[in-house]
Amino acid sequence: MKKMSLLIFSGDYDKALAAMILANTAREMEIDVTLFFAFWGLLLLRDPQKMSTEDKTSYEKMFAAMTPKSPEDLPLSKMNFSGIGKQMLLSMMEDEDAPSLTAFLNGAIKKGVKFYGCKLSMEIMGFQIEELLPQVKVMTAKEYIEDALNSDIQLFI
Amino acid sequence: MKKMSLLIFSGDYDKALAAMILANTAREMEIDVTLFFAFWGLLLLRDPQKMSTEDKTSYEKMFAAMTPKSPEDLPLSKMNFSGIGKQMLLSMMEDEDAPSLTAFLNGAIKKGVKFYGCKLSMEIMGFQIEELLPQVKVMTAKEYIEDALNSDIQLFI
Amino acid sequence: MKKMSLLIFSGDYDKALAAMILANTAREMEIDVTLFFAFWGLLLLRDPQKMSTEDKTSYEKMFAAMTPKSPEDLPLSKMNFSGIGKQMLLSMMEDEDAPSLTAFLNGAIKKGVKFYGCKLSMEIMGFQIEELLPQVKVMTAKEYIEDALNSDIQLFI
Numbered sequence: 327m328k329k330m331s332l333l334i335f336s337g338d339y340d341k342a343l344a345a346m347i348l349a350n351t352a353r354e355m356e357i358d359v360t361l362f363f364a365f366w367g368l369l370l371l372r373d374p375q376k377m378s379t380e381d382k383t384s385y386e387k388m389f390a391a392m393t394p395k396s397p398e399d400l401p402l403s404k405m406n407f408s409g410i411g412k413q414m415l416l417s418m419m420e421d422e423d424a425p426s427l428t429a430f431l432n433g434a435i436k437k438g439v440k441f442y443g444c445k446l447s448m449e450i451m452g453f454q455i456e457e458l459l460p461q462v463k464v465m466t467a468k469e470y471i472e473d474a475l476n477s478d479i480q481l482f483i
Numbered sequence: 484m485k486k487m488s489l490l491i492f493s494g495d496y497d498k499a500l501a502a503m504i505l506a507n508t509a510r511e512m513e514i515d516v517t518l519f520f521a522f523w524g525l526l527l528l529r530d531p532q533k534m535s536t537e538d539k540t541s542y543e544k545m546f547a548a549m550t551p552k553s554p555e556d557l558p559l560s561k562m563n564f565s566g567i568g569k570q571m572l573l574s575m576m577e578d579e580d581a582p583s584l585t586a587f588l589n590g591a592i593k594k595g596v597k598f599y600g601c602k603l604s605m606e607i608m609g610f611q612i613e614e615l616l617p618q619v620k621v622m623t624a625k626e627y628i629e630d631a632l633n634s635d636i637q638l639f640i
Numbered sequence: 641m642k643k644m645s646l647l648i649f650s651g652d653y654d655k656a657l658a659a660m661i662l663a664n665t666a667r668e669m670e671i672d673v674t675l676f677f678a679f680w681g682l683l684l685l686r687d688p689q690k691m692s693t694e695d696k697t698s699y700e701k702m703f704a705a706m707t708p709k710s711p712e713d714l715p716l717s718k719m720n721f722s723g724i725g726k727q728m729l730l731s732m733m734e735d736e737d738a739p740s741l742t743a744f745l746n747g748a749i750k751k752g753v754k755f756y757g758c759k760l761s762m763e764i765m766g767f768q769i770e771e772l773l774p775q776v777k778v779m780t781a782k783e784y785i786e787d788a789l790n791s792d793i794q795l796f797i
Contacts, residue, residue: 481639
């Protein structure tokens with residue numbers, strides 16, 4: 327079985343969309359897909375219903391409060407213009423009946439894409455596993471590399 | 484024959500330059516090169532002589548008007564300083580007789596690098612194939628993945 | 641022996657951190673690691689003790705003066721907030737006893753990670769090999785591609 331491994335470092339709406347389109351498409355082709363979310367990429371996995379301030383230092387609380395609470399809140403990597411550029415992109419996507427980022431995320435989960443949060447990033451940013459989507463498991467950098475070594479496609483997004 | 488596949492997501496002058504240097508160098512080594520332009524990457528392929536407002540929604544017209552019209556108009560990913568940083572880079576490149584982005588693009592075309600625009604991105608952004616360089620063909624995400632699976636090097640730029 | 645090749649284009653503190661964590665972890669797994677620093681990535685390799693204005697054009701002097709002088713001076717790719725966001729990240733890293741970027745760089749050098757500066761980027765930006773960390777060697781794009789072709793993991797960071 328062919329295998330694709332994406333390291334999702336970025337927390338941008340447009341890059342997340344690209345990653346999710348690749349993940350969904352690969353699964354439709356029966357390719358095994360691993361997504362490893364590190365640093366800003368973890369912001370794609372937050373569940374706005376499950377935010378918690380428990381076990382967080384003051385910095386971690388501040389960080390959690392200052393960063394986007396859900397995938398739909400992520401900014402564009404370019405031309406965000408305080409959100410106007412993003413609204414424009416969303417409208418253009420709707421005109422083409424293209425699904426939203428959340429729809430692509432849900433599609434990926436249903437199709438069996440594997441979601442992993444980077445252990446070290448979660449520790450530094452203070453995100454507990456309970457605050458993330460229930461499908462997410464924790465993975466170390468070592469485990470990511472082992473998995474990537476066995477992949478036919480590896481990308482850093 | 485060895486094969487390299489670059490997914491060009493970014494619309495930055497400096498990243499485009501890096502991609503084109505890799506593509507040209509690989510072709511000189513007789514490596515087969517596929518470039519898949521998605522999202523902002525499509526801005527590298529616009530032909531300023533062939534802009535059209537036909538079949539465009541209002542958002543698509545606005546988008547086409549607000550974004551760089553040709554590769555040489557792309558900003559830097561960093562230190563652009565409203566164009567001053569970019570002028571500085573261009574002058575430094577000239578001092579070293581390094582070709583411009585357009586020269587690298589033309590070189591890549593002459594050397595047989597294959598150019599593909601992402602179908603979904605073109606639909607969302609409203610770019611018609613007639614508005615892009617004549618060498619560009621349309622490719623789906625599925626076709627990109629099939630091609631990348633057979634590549635020895637895959638990068639997301 | 642397995643092999644990993646990272647092309648480090650970005651000059652952001654957070655992306656540099658991600659690259660160095662991958663490089664250190666891979667070496668601990670006895671994977672051969674090549675780092676190819678291009679464009680802004682060269683800013684990770686500057687030795688603040690060894691800056692020189694010799695053989696530099698006026699633009700190159702200006703460029704050297706305007707860009708970060710050492711790895712610890714690099715900004716974040718996001719939420720840098722004129723340095724406040726970065727201080728926050730550094731404090732959060734300290735709370736978790738996570739090493740700084742410099743510590744990861746030194747660790748990578750000790751573990752035998754190979755460091756290469758992109759020849760063309762060094763020429764354009766005017767960096768002499770003497771201004772960079774002593775472990776850095778010069779590499780052309782052609783040599784990078786040859787090396788990447790033989791790697792099991794290739795990422796563009």
